[in-house]
Amino acid sequence: MYDLIIIGGGPGGVAAGVYADRKKLKTLLITDEFGGQSKVSDEVQNWIGVKSISGFDLSKALEEHLRAQKEIEISDNDLVSGIAKIDGGFEVSTQKGKKYQTKTVLIVSGSHHKKLGVTGEDKFNGRGVAYCSTCDAPLFGGKEVAVAGGGNSALEAVVDLLPYATKVYLLVRSDKLKGDPVTQDKIKNSGKAQIMFNSEVQEVSGDQFVSGVKYLDKASNSVKELPVGGVFVEVGSAPNSDFIKGMVDLNEYGYIVTDPKNQRTSTPGIWAAGDVTDLPFRQNNISAGDSVKALLDLYNYLNGR
């Protein structure tokens, strides 16, 4: 039986792994990949201690730091599918059919891209509908493209597209942008982007590939269509918490409710930290810090303190 199973390979999971090794906890970390969601960022400028690093290099640095811990076992090509209560702890099962027993669990499984949930989105996924502007923006050279969203990731998608697309429409559901003012200025000064407020995407249309997007113009309450060759979806994130439903309390959006003092969940023996929790800020540094907090608290728990 393990002392601890860490679920997730982002900054939170790695931070906990490093501390678990120092505390000599018998630990297994389960993830499908390292680095978390920043992995696809061109550049991370706020990982403390490093002026600038690409998301890819950051993910490699995190993986190397974890692998340098001799006591930590790693399962790096699997995902947790469920957790059940057993005598003296928990049984963690995975998508590849493995089962592991542990005294404690730390959930740092992060969050994922939310979908629009409109007609045509799945049909044209990869055929003009895209979720990774860093990856796919260069493929939209010479095309008009729409971006759905109003937060930072939507603004960054527009910036990624500006060198390639002939025009970028930013379809914002509300009446204002939420992303950083610096990025807003970059877009407004580009001369290539058109910001459209109160515009709610309703359908992605096309034949073999995307040729248009239908949206509700809430100001005039009419459905309009833009002839675009691509739709980038950047409408926020949702927690990776399906596997833990029923075991710990979740808030109305599915995020795990935690005590911010020690990252305990509603179930003794299970901790959670980072983007999967109900915290107001989703940041690499915060995930790492909260995860260390959880680790130190669960170490005390294992030692009966």
Next chain:
Amino acid sequence: MTIKIYTTPTCVYCKMAKEYFKNHNLQYEEYDVTQDKSKLDEMVAKSHQMGVPVIDIDGTIMVGFDRDYIEQAVNSAGAK
């Protein structure tokens, strides 16, 4: 066995796939589809979509980077 990978310079999963090939001593040919329009057209024709990476292992086409799929394709190509 011939491995082809269609990439863009900014695509992280392309880099991961290439590292995987290097770590497993697998030779591959890379096409940057932002530089070569004919390769972009070829990639779309093969995969019926326009996301990267697209990997072609002796005619087995896969979109994205999935270690298990690659392993399967390499094994079955090697067995031929």
